[in-house]
Amino acid sequence: MANILLAGGAGYIGSHTAVELINSGYDVVVVDNYYNSCPESIRRVEKITGKKVKLYEVDVKEKDKLDKVFKENKIDAVIHFAGLKAVGESVQKPELYYRNNIDTTLTLLECMKENNVKKIIFSSSATVYGEENKVPYTEKMKKGTCTNPYGWTKFMMEQILEDTAKANPDMGVVLLRYFNPIGAHESGLIGEDPQGIPNNLMPYVAQVAVGRRDHLTIFGNDYPTPDGTCRRDYIHVVDLAKGHVKAIEYSLKNNGVEVFNLGTGTPYSVTEIVETFQRVNNITIKYEYGPRRAGDLPESYANAEKALKVLGWKTEKTLDDMCRDLWNWQKNNPNGFRD
Ligand code: NAD
Numbered sequence: 001m002a003n004i005l006l007a008g009g010a011g012y013i014g015s016h017t018a019v020e021l022i023n024s025g026y027d028v029v030v031v032d033n034y035y036n037s038c039p040e041s042i043r044r045v046e047k048i049t050g051k052k053v054k055l056y057e058v059d060v061k062e063k064d065k066l067d068k069v070f071k072e073n074k075i076d077a078v079i080h081f082a083g084l085k086a087v088g089e090s091v092q093k094p095e096l097y098y099r100n101n102i103d104t105t106l107t108l109l110e111c112m113k114e115n116n117v118k119k120i121i122f123s124s125s126a127t128v129y130g131e132e133n134k135v136p137y138t139e140k141m142k143k144g145t146c147t148n149p150y151g152w153t154k155f156m157m158e159q160i161l162e163d164t165a166k167a168n169p170d171m172g173v174v175l176l177r178y179f180n181p182i183g184a185h186e187s188g189l190i191g192e193d194p195q196g197i198p199n200n201l202m203p204y205v206a207q208v209a210v211g212r213r214d215h216l217t218i219f220g221n222d223y224p225t226p227d228g229t230c231r232r233d234y235i236h237v238v239d240l241a242k243g244h245v246k247a248i249e250y251s252l253k254n255n256g257v258e259v260f261n262l263g264t265g266t267p268y269s270v271t272e273i274v275e276t277f278q279r280v281n282n283i284t285i286k287y288e289y290g291p292r293r294a295g296d297l298p299e300s301y302a303n304a305e306k307a308l309k310v311l312g313w314k315t316e317k318t319l320d321d322m323c324r325d326l327w328n329w330q331k332n333n334p335n336g337f338r339d
Protein backbone atom coordinates (compact mmCIF):
# COMPACT_ATOMS: atom_id res chain seq x y z
CA MET A 1 0.00 0.00 0.00
CA ALA A 2 1.08 3.59 -0.54
CA ASN A 3 3.30 5.56 1.83
CA ILE A 4 1.88 8.95 2.83
CA LEU A 5 3.91 11.86 4.22
CA LEU A 6 1.91 13.89 6.73
CA ALA A 7 3.45 17.36 7.04
CA GLY A 8 2.15 18.78 10.33
CA GLY A 9 0.87 15.31 11.13
CA ALA A 10 1.27 15.58 14.92
CA GLY A 11 -1.48 18.23 15.09
CA TYR A 12 -5.19 17.88 15.68
CA ILE A 13 -6.40 16.90 12.21
CA GLY A 14 -3.13 15.22 11.21
CA SER A 15 -3.14 12.79 14.14
CA HIS A 16 -6.73 11.74 13.47
CA THR A 17 -5.94 11.34 9.78
CA ALA A 18 -2.90 9.20 10.64
CA VAL A 19 -5.20 6.79 12.53
CA GLU A 20 -7.66 6.49 9.63
CA LEU A 21 -4.91 6.05 7.03
CA ILE A 22 -3.18 3.34 9.08
CA ASN A 23 -6.51 1.60 9.71
CA SER A 24 -7.09 1.63 5.94
CA GLY A 25 -3.74 -0.08 5.33
CA TYR A 26 -1.53 2.90 4.41
CA ASP A 27 1.92 3.58 5.84
CA VAL A 28 2.49 7.06 7.18
CA VAL A 29 5.56 9.20 7.82
CA VAL A 30 4.98 12.22 10.06
CA VAL A 31 7.00 15.42 9.92
CA ASP A 32 6.33 18.16 12.47
CA ASN A 33 8.26 20.89 14.30
CA TYR A 34 5.85 20.75 17.29
CA TYR A 35 5.12 24.45 17.01
CA ASN A 36 1.54 23.69 17.99
CA SER A 37 1.69 20.01 18.99
CA CYS A 38 3.88 17.42 20.68
CA PRO A 39 5.18 13.92 19.87
CA GLU A 40 2.84 12.42 22.47
CA SER A 41 -0.06 12.69 19.98
CA ILE A 42 1.78 10.28 17.66
CA ARG A 43 2.55 7.90 20.53
CA ARG A 44 -1.18 7.81 21.13
CA VAL A 45 -1.80 7.14 17.43
CA GLU A 46 0.51 4.14 17.81
CA LYS A 47 -1.48 3.02 20.84
CA ILE A 48 -4.80 3.27 18.98
CA THR A 49 -3.58 1.52 15.83
CA GLY A 50 -1.00 -0.88 17.28
CA LYS A 51 1.41 0.23 14.53
CA LYS A 52 4.73 2.07 14.75
CA VAL A 53 4.75 5.50 13.09
CA LYS A 54 7.89 6.99 11.59
CA LEU A 55 8.20 10.45 13.13
CA TYR A 56 10.62 13.29 12.27
CA GLU A 57 11.09 16.54 14.17
CA VAL A 58 11.64 18.77 11.17
CA ASP A 59 10.56 22.28 10.23
CA VAL A 60 8.99 21.93 6.80
CA LYS A 61 10.58 25.24 5.78
CA GLU A 62 14.04 23.67 6.14
CA LYS A 63 14.58 22.19 2.73
CA ASP A 64 17.70 20.12 3.41
CA LYS A 65 16.13 18.35 6.36
CA LEU A 66 12.86 17.79 4.55
CA ASP A 67 14.67 16.48 1.50
CA LYS A 68 16.42 13.92 3.73
CA VAL A 69 13.02 12.64 4.84
CA PHE A 70 11.98 12.22 1.21
CA LYS A 71 15.25 10.44 0.44
CA GLU A 72 14.95 8.09 3.42
CA ASN A 73 11.39 7.10 2.58
CA LYS A 74 9.71 6.24 -0.67
CA ILE A 75 6.81 8.71 -0.51
CA ASP A 76 3.78 8.25 -2.79
CA ALA A 77 1.72 11.25 -1.68
CA VAL A 78 1.85 14.19 0.71
CA ILE A 79 -0.85 15.67 2.93
CA HIS A 80 0.02 19.23 3.88
CA PHE A 81 -1.37 20.14 7.30
CA ALA A 82 1.68 22.17 8.38
CA GLY A 83 0.33 25.64 8.93
CA LEU A 84 -0.37 28.25 11.55
CA LYS A 85 -4.10 28.70 12.02
CA ALA A 86 -5.00 31.26 14.67
CA VAL A 87 -7.01 33.94 12.89
CA GLY A 88 -6.49 36.66 15.54
CA GLU A 89 -2.74 36.02 15.78
CA SER A 90 -2.48 36.26 12.00
CA VAL A 91 -3.82 39.83 12.20
CA GLN A 92 -1.17 40.71 14.83
CA LYS A 93 1.73 38.86 13.12
CA PRO A 94 0.97 38.69 9.40
CA GLU A 95 4.61 38.22 8.36
CA LEU A 96 4.90 35.12 10.59
CA TYR A 97 1.81 33.63 8.94
CA TYR A 98 2.81 34.44 5.37
CA ARG A 99 6.35 33.17 5.99
CA ASN A 100 5.35 29.90 7.62
CA ASN A 101 2.33 28.97 5.55
CA ILE A 102 3.63 29.96 2.12
CA ASP A 103 7.20 28.75 2.74
CA THR A 104 6.10 25.31 3.97
CA THR A 105 4.04 24.93 0.80
CA LEU A 106 6.84 25.98 -1.54
CA THR A 107 9.43 23.83 0.22
CA LEU A 108 7.17 20.81 0.08
CA LEU A 109 6.53 21.35 -3.63
CA GLU A 110 10.26 21.70 -4.34
CA CYS A 111 11.11 18.53 -2.43
CA MET A 112 8.28 16.69 -4.15
CA LYS A 113 9.60 17.74 -7.55
CA GLU A 114 13.17 16.71 -6.74
CA ASN A 115 12.02 13.35 -5.43
CA ASN A 116 9.47 12.66 -8.14
CA VAL A 117 6.39 12.77 -5.87
CA LYS A 118 3.34 13.91 -7.80
CA LYS A 119 0.39 13.89 -5.41
CA ILE A 120 -0.53 16.40 -2.76
CA ILE A 121 -3.62 16.95 -0.62
CA PHE A 122 -3.88 20.40 0.93
CA SER A 123 -5.69 21.53 4.12
CA SER A 124 -7.61 24.54 2.91
CA SER A 125 -10.50 26.26 4.62
CA ALA A 126 -14.03 27.51 4.06
CA THR A 127 -12.53 30.91 4.82
CA VAL A 128 -11.55 31.22 1.11
CA TYR A 129 -15.24 31.74 0.22
CA GLY A 130 -14.81 35.17 1.81
CA GLU A 131 -17.56 37.63 2.53
CA GLU A 132 -19.29 37.86 -0.84
CA ASN A 133 -20.53 34.33 -1.45
CA LYS A 134 -23.91 33.12 -0.23
CA VAL A 135 -24.35 29.95 1.82
CA PRO A 136 -24.36 27.05 1.19
CA TYR A 137 -20.94 27.32 -0.46
CA THR A 138 -20.22 25.26 -3.57
CA GLU A 139 -16.78 24.57 -4.99
CA LYS A 140 -17.78 26.31 -8.25
CA MET A 141 -18.05 29.70 -6.52
CA LYS A 142 -15.32 32.21 -7.15
CA LYS A 143 -13.11 32.61 -4.10
CA GLY A 144 -14.01 35.71 -2.07
CA THR A 145 -12.27 38.47 -0.16
CA CYS A 146 -10.67 37.05 2.97
CA THR A 147 -10.99 39.00 6.21
CA ASN A 148 -7.56 38.19 7.72
CA PRO A 149 -3.99 37.16 6.78
CA TYR A 150 -4.61 33.52 7.76
CA GLY A 151 -7.41 33.36 5.20
CA TRP A 152 -5.24 35.02 2.57
CA THR A 153 -2.49 32.44 3.11
CA LYS A 154 -5.03 29.70 2.28
CA PHE A 155 -6.22 31.67 -0.75
CA MET A 156 -2.62 32.10 -1.96
CA MET A 157 -1.57 28.52 -1.26
CA GLU A 158 -4.51 27.25 -3.30
CA GLN A 159 -3.31 29.47 -6.16
CA ILE A 160 0.30 28.26 -5.83
CA LEU A 161 -0.85 24.64 -5.94
CA GLU A 162 -3.18 25.24 -8.90
CA ASP A 163 -0.42 26.96 -10.89
CA THR A 164 2.05 24.19 -10.07
CA ALA A 165 -0.41 21.54 -11.22
CA LYS A 166 -1.06 23.49 -14.43
CA ALA A 167 2.67 23.54 -15.17
CA ASN A 168 3.03 19.83 -14.36
CA PRO A 169 0.17 17.88 -15.95
CA ASP A 170 1.31 14.64 -14.30
CA MET A 171 0.61 16.11 -10.85
CA GLY A 172 -2.49 15.47 -8.75
CA VAL A 173 -3.60 18.22 -6.37
CA VAL A 174 -6.61 17.96 -4.07
CA LEU A 175 -7.70 21.07 -2.19
CA LEU A 176 -9.85 20.19 0.82
CA ARG A 177 -11.87 23.07 2.23
CA TYR A 178 -12.63 22.20 5.81
CA PHE A 179 -15.57 23.71 7.63
CA ASN A 180 -15.47 23.58 11.48
CA PRO A 181 -13.75 20.41 12.72
CA ILE A 182 -14.56 19.51 16.32
CA GLY A 183 -14.75 16.41 18.53
CA ALA A 184 -12.11 13.77 19.07
CA HIS A 185 -11.32 10.12 18.46
CA GLU A 186 -13.78 7.92 20.35
CA SER A 187 -10.94 6.32 22.34
CA GLY A 188 -10.39 9.65 24.12
CA LEU A 189 -6.65 9.23 23.48
CA ILE A 190 -6.23 12.02 20.91
CA GLY A 191 -8.02 15.32 20.49
CA GLU A 192 -7.55 19.05 20.11
CA ASP A 193 -5.03 20.50 22.56
CA PRO A 194 -4.81 24.28 22.07
CA GLN A 195 -2.03 26.16 23.85
CA GLY A 196 -3.16 29.15 25.95
CA ILE A 197 -6.67 30.57 25.74
CA PRO A 198 -8.58 28.72 23.00
CA ASN A 199 -9.63 30.83 20.01
CA ASN A 200 -12.26 28.40 18.84
CA LEU A 201 -15.64 27.72 20.33
CA MET A 202 -15.59 24.04 21.23
CA PRO A 203 -12.17 23.81 22.90
CA TYR A 204 -13.29 26.79 24.99
CA VAL A 205 -16.54 25.05 25.94
CA ALA A 206 -14.60 21.91 26.90
CA GLN A 207 -12.23 23.93 29.10
CA VAL A 208 -15.17 25.57 30.88
CA ALA A 209 -16.63 22.08 31.42
CA VAL A 210 -13.39 20.82 32.95
CA GLY A 211 -12.97 23.90 35.16
CA ARG A 212 -10.01 25.52 33.39
CA ARG A 213 -12.14 28.57 32.37
CA ASP A 214 -14.89 30.24 34.36
CA HIS A 215 -17.50 30.81 31.65
CA LEU A 216 -18.07 31.07 27.92
CA THR A 217 -18.92 34.33 26.21
CA ILE A 218 -21.08 33.87 23.13
CA PHE A 219 -20.00 36.53 20.68
CA GLY A 220 -23.20 38.27 19.55
CA ASN A 221 -26.86 37.27 19.62
CA ASP A 222 -28.18 39.88 17.21
CA TYR A 223 -27.20 38.18 13.92
CA PRO A 224 -29.80 37.58 11.18
CA THR A 225 -30.07 33.87 12.12
CA PRO A 226 -32.95 31.94 13.73
CA ASP A 227 -31.72 32.45 17.33
CA GLY A 228 -29.46 35.46 16.68
CA THR A 229 -26.16 33.54 17.17
CA CYS A 230 -23.80 32.59 14.30
CA ARG A 231 -24.31 29.30 12.48
CA ARG A 232 -21.45 27.01 11.40
CA ASP A 233 -21.01 23.65 9.74
CA TYR A 234 -19.42 21.61 12.56
CA ILE A 235 -17.84 18.38 11.36
CA HIS A 236 -16.57 15.48 13.49
CA VAL A 237 -12.78 15.29 13.12
CA VAL A 238 -12.97 11.52 12.48
CA ASP A 239 -15.36 12.09 9.55
CA LEU A 240 -12.95 14.74 8.31
CA ALA A 241 -10.01 12.33 8.67
CA LYS A 242 -11.89 9.71 6.64
CA GLY A 243 -12.38 12.35 3.94
CA HIS A 244 -8.57 12.46 3.63
CA VAL A 245 -8.41 8.71 3.06
CA LYS A 246 -10.92 9.14 0.21
CA ALA A 247 -8.94 12.09 -1.15
CA ILE A 248 -5.75 10.00 -1.13
CA GLU A 249 -7.47 7.16 -2.99
CA TYR A 250 -8.75 9.66 -5.53
CA SER A 251 -5.46 11.47 -5.98
CA LEU A 252 -3.45 8.28 -6.48
CA LYS A 253 -5.66 7.59 -9.51
CA ASN A 254 -6.20 11.10 -10.93
CA ASN A 255 -4.12 14.05 -12.08
CA GLY A 256 -5.06 17.72 -12.23
CA VAL A 257 -6.68 19.86 -9.54
CA GLU A 258 -9.88 19.08 -7.64
CA VAL A 259 -11.50 21.07 -4.84
CA PHE A 260 -13.80 19.53 -2.25
CA ASN A 261 -15.77 20.97 0.62
CA LEU A 262 -15.54 18.78 3.69
CA GLY A 263 -18.56 19.63 5.81
CA THR A 264 -21.90 18.13 6.78
CA GLY A 265 -24.05 20.66 4.92
CA THR A 266 -26.07 21.34 8.08
CA PRO A 267 -25.46 24.45 10.15
CA TYR A 268 -25.93 24.75 13.92
CA SER A 269 -25.94 27.93 15.97
CA VAL A 270 -23.59 28.65 18.87
CA THR A 271 -26.45 28.43 21.34
CA GLU A 272 -27.66 25.13 19.86
CA ILE A 273 -24.26 23.52 20.10
CA VAL A 274 -23.64 24.70 23.67
CA GLU A 275 -27.05 23.33 24.65
CA THR A 276 -26.30 20.04 22.90
CA PHE A 277 -22.99 19.74 24.77
CA GLN A 278 -24.81 20.24 28.07
CA ARG A 279 -27.60 17.76 27.30
CA VAL A 280 -25.42 14.97 25.88
CA ASN A 281 -22.87 15.16 28.68
CA ASN A 282 -25.25 16.07 31.47
CA ILE A 283 -23.06 18.98 32.50
CA THR A 284 -23.70 22.70 32.98
CA ILE A 285 -21.72 25.26 30.99
CA LYS A 286 -21.83 28.77 32.41
CA TYR A 287 -22.29 31.18 29.52
CA GLU A 288 -23.31 34.74 28.76
CA TYR A 289 -23.94 36.74 25.62
CA GLY A 290 -21.38 39.42 24.74
CA PRO A 291 -20.62 41.69 21.79
CA ARG A 292 -19.90 40.37 18.31
CA ARG A 293 -16.33 39.28 17.47
CA ALA A 294 -14.80 41.28 14.60
CA GLY A 295 -14.67 39.40 11.31
CA ASP A 296 -17.29 36.73 12.11
CA LEU A 297 -19.77 35.89 9.37
CA PRO A 298 -23.38 35.20 10.43
CA GLU A 299 -23.38 31.85 8.62
CA SER A 300 -20.91 29.46 7.00
CA TYR A 301 -21.89 26.03 5.74
CA ALA A 302 -21.11 23.70 2.89
CA ASN A 303 -22.89 22.19 0.01
CA ALA A 304 -21.26 18.78 0.49
CA GLU A 305 -22.63 17.07 -2.64
CA LYS A 306 -19.44 17.06 -4.71
CA ALA A 307 -17.46 15.03 -2.15
CA LEU A 308 -20.29 12.48 -2.06
CA LYS A 309 -20.55 12.27 -5.84
CA VAL A 310 -16.84 12.15 -6.69
CA LEU A 311 -15.20 10.69 -3.58
CA GLY A 312 -18.12 8.65 -2.24
CA TRP A 313 -17.61 10.42 1.11
CA LYS A 314 -20.17 11.79 3.48
CA THR A 315 -20.24 12.48 7.18
CA GLU A 316 -21.65 9.81 9.47
CA LYS A 317 -21.41 11.31 12.93
CA THR A 318 -23.99 13.55 14.57
CA LEU A 319 -23.67 16.70 16.64
CA ASP A 320 -24.35 14.54 19.71
CA ASP A 321 -21.36 12.34 18.76
CA MET A 322 -19.14 15.42 18.36
CA CYS A 323 -20.10 16.78 21.79
CA ARG A 324 -19.80 13.40 23.53
CA ASP A 325 -16.41 12.57 22.02
CA LEU A 326 -15.04 16.03 22.77
CA TRP A 327 -15.97 15.69 26.43
CA ASN A 328 -14.60 12.15 26.60
CA TRP A 329 -11.22 13.47 25.39
CA GLN A 330 -11.23 16.55 27.65
CA LYS A 331 -12.32 14.85 30.84
CA ASN A 332 -9.72 12.10 30.41
CA ASN A 333 -7.01 14.64 29.51
CA PRO A 334 -7.91 17.83 31.40
CA ASN A 335 -4.55 19.36 30.48
CA GLY A 336 -4.38 17.85 27.00
CA PHE A 337 -1.26 15.85 26.13
CA ARG A 338 0.59 17.24 29.16
CA ASP A 339 -1.33 14.88 31.47
P1 NAD B 1 -2.70 22.06 14.32
O1 NAD B 1 -2.04 23.33 14.71
O2 NAD B 1 -3.15 21.14 15.39
O3 NAD B 1 -1.78 21.24 13.29
C1 NAD B 1 -0.86 21.85 12.44
C2 NAD B 1 0.48 21.16 12.68
O4 NAD B 1 1.45 21.72 11.82
C3 NAD B 1 0.99 21.34 14.12
O5 NAD B 1 1.35 20.07 14.63
C4 NAD B 1 2.21 22.25 13.96
O6 NAD B 1 3.18 22.00 14.94
C5 NAD B 1 2.65 21.87 12.56
N1 NAD B 1 3.44 22.92 11.88
C6 NAD B 1 3.14 24.22 11.69
N2 NAD B 1 4.15 24.82 11.03
C7 NAD B 1 5.08 23.87 10.78
C8 NAD B 1 6.34 23.88 10.13
N3 NAD B 1 6.86 24.99 9.61
N4 NAD B 1 7.03 22.71 10.06
C9 NAD B 1 6.53 21.57 10.59
N5 NAD B 1 5.35 21.51 11.22
C10 NAD B 1 4.63 22.65 11.31
O7 NAD B 1 -3.94 22.47 13.38
P2 NAD B 1 -5.07 21.54 12.76
O8 NAD B 1 -6.37 22.02 13.31
O9 NAD B 1 -4.71 20.14 12.83
O10 NAD B 1 -5.02 22.07 11.25
C11 NAD B 1 -4.29 21.41 10.24
C12 NAD B 1 -4.39 22.22 8.97
O11 NAD B 1 -5.77 22.39 8.64
C13 NAD B 1 -3.81 23.63 9.09
O12 NAD B 1 -3.16 23.95 7.88
C14 NAD B 1 -5.03 24.50 9.28
O13 NAD B 1 -4.84 25.80 8.81
C15 NAD B 1 -6.06 23.75 8.43
N6 NAD B 1 -7.44 24.05 8.83
C16 NAD B 1 -7.81 23.85 10.13
C17 NAD B 1 -9.11 24.17 10.52
C18 NAD B 1 -9.55 23.99 11.95
O14 NAD B 1 -10.57 24.58 12.33
N7 NAD B 1 -8.87 23.20 12.77
C19 NAD B 1 -10.04 24.68 9.58
C20 NAD B 1 -9.61 24.84 8.27
C21 NAD B 1 -8.31 24.53 7.90
Ligand code: UFG
Binds near residue numbers: 125180199220230293
Ligand atom coordinates in the same frame (compact mmCIF):
# COMPACT_ATOMS: atom_id res chain seq x y z
N1 UFG C 1 -17.52 31.79 19.49
C1 UFG C 1 -18.07 32.28 20.66
N2 UFG C 1 -17.30 32.30 21.78
C2 UFG C 1 -16.00 31.86 21.79
C3 UFG C 1 -15.44 31.36 20.59
C4 UFG C 1 -16.22 31.34 19.45
O1 UFG C 1 -19.23 32.68 20.68
O2 UFG C 1 -15.35 31.92 22.84
C5 UFG C 1 -18.35 31.74 18.28
C6 UFG C 1 -17.79 32.56 17.13
O3 UFG C 1 -18.18 33.92 17.26
C7 UFG C 1 -18.41 31.85 15.93
C8 UFG C 1 -18.52 30.40 16.38
O4 UFG C 1 -18.40 30.41 17.80
O5 UFG C 1 -19.70 32.35 15.73
C9 UFG C 1 -17.42 29.51 15.82
O6 UFG C 1 -16.17 30.14 16.10
P1 UFG C 1 -14.78 29.39 15.90
O7 UFG C 1 -13.71 30.37 16.28
O8 UFG C 1 -14.80 28.09 16.59
O9 UFG C 1 -14.76 29.07 14.36
P2 UFG C 1 -14.82 30.06 13.09
O10 UFG C 1 -16.00 29.65 12.30
O11 UFG C 1 -14.73 31.48 13.48
O12 UFG C 1 -13.42 29.72 12.43
C10 UFG C 1 -13.24 28.54 11.69
C11 UFG C 1 -11.78 28.09 11.73
C12 UFG C 1 -10.91 29.07 11.00
C13 UFG C 1 -11.46 29.40 9.65
C14 UFG C 1 -12.90 29.85 9.78
C15 UFG C 1 -13.55 30.13 8.46
O13 UFG C 1 -11.32 27.99 13.06
O14 UFG C 1 -9.65 28.46 10.82
O15 UFG C 1 -13.64 28.80 10.41
O16 UFG C 1 -13.52 29.00 7.67
F1 UFG C 1 -10.75 30.41 9.08
